[in-house]
Amino acid sequence: MFNRVTIIGLGLIGGSIGLALRREKMAKQIAGYDLGQGVSERARKIGAIDDAYESVADAVSGSELVILATPVGAVRTLLQAIAPVLTQGTVVTDVSSTKSQVISWAEEFLPPTISFVGGHPMAGKEVSGVEVADPDLFKDCIYCLTPTTRTRSTAVSKVAALVETLGARVRFLEPAEHDGLVAGVSHLPFLVSTTLMSTVADDPTWGDAALLASSGFRDTTRLAAGNPEMYRDICLTNSAAIVRWLDTYVAKLSDLRDQIAMHDRNIDEDFTKAQQQRQQWQVTQQSGK
């Protein structure tokens, strides 16, 4: 059990972590801070935190574990802000979608007495805000942790205990490895989806086409509804890996374009292979649950 845990950023993820910690009685006190007007007060009312703070410094003071549950763009400034006031031995973790950049900031700003363990829960919803927080959000999800050779094992154990409390499954990865993998299965799908949306909707025929768009279009463009600032931060902090995936993707799509232009009758071989890959992935997904 933790004595005092601080959650900074009380949206869907931060709020859900707070609710789970409370329900599992894993912290004597949960302190919370959020920049947004009235957010930490609402988080307190729904039971995601015990105490709402007006200042980051007060919120993290004396805490054993500090969880940064903000978009990755806010992490740099937050690390700078809390570095001078953290209690010796505090463990800091985050939940953001890219890890290498966050870890280099942690190494730059945090004193050697503070341990940082990068984290990334593979969970989320289309909706956001503490109002939709759910203590079961992370149940059976993969939760990546990216300790480095400089991370103390006691710090890793504390964050792994947090993950276990959430009902999620820890997966240890190198930060760069993590960033390469999620660039493929998470960041690339967003870029593919948002570009599909704008390609079709920027066209003069969109007024007529919109009426014909059906469930396939709906699913393929769902990610385009995601938070623009969050994805901007992801692009800024994981640029190299994303560009590598985009280059592979565009090369494949250009080959397909040429096959279609040439009326290649064997084009279904590619479709069949992708269909099988999709079916196999679904089987793995279901058996993993």
Place this chain on the structure above:
Amino acid sequence: MFNRVTIIGLGLIGGSIGLALRREKMAKQIAGYDLGQGVSERARKIGAIDDAYESVADAVSGSELVILATPVGAVRTLLQAIAPVLTQGTVVTDVSSTKSQVISWAEEFLPPTISFVGGHPMAGKEVSGVEVADPDLFKDCIYCLTPTTRTRSTAVSKVAALVETLGARVRFLEPAEHDGLVAGVSHLPFLVSTTLMSTVADDPTWGDAALLASSGFRDTTRLAAGNPEMYRDICLTNSAAIVRWLDTYVAKLSDLRDQIAMHDRNIDEDFTKAQQQRQQWQVTQQSGK
């Protein structure tokens, strides 16, 4: 009410049309034919047709309305096969995803006494087969009809009556216009989705990445599970329109790639625009229902 209607191809679409026609008592007799072993017999058992035929010629003989509910690749051969045996005045319609090519086949093979009205219901499911047929499949859906200047108005009225029976809403379009629109909102999303699946799954890191792939990946790759032969036929019969959309899409994605490579901080402007387009489309969708 129709005297005799024939449905050729008793899958999800053909079976669902049959069930709806029966329920609404819109046909005195529904004849059915399917190439697949035992399919027409199963269709008869679930009440999608009244009589199962062993030969296409017998199935269409004496029918007022013939519905070709097969993949587009089979339509050419079917039109050639039924042309000599159709009763004078018969109206023929289809349900396939591309229209210009189908209409040119109809004009090539059908005698002048037979009217052809191209059709395309904007409905479907991930699953296929007569077993999942549903008389409400087309309820509130858009159903495109693409008559040409050569189509008799009486023939259009008959097919429009069929659409109304299905609970769908008719939308009249020029064949080429239809093909351009669905290339954007239906065929492009499939190609985007199947290429995403193969890009990620062909990579040596896929074994690890597959475990991190979550709901966003699942939705964006859902169409990749679609029928390969159906999409091959679509690519073969709508090549020009699809290639135009792919070129626009690849150009946009390449611009985005360059912005990401340059760490462009204003990249969220594009994401915000696409987010708004997606939200507006959803509002239209919901109000249209």
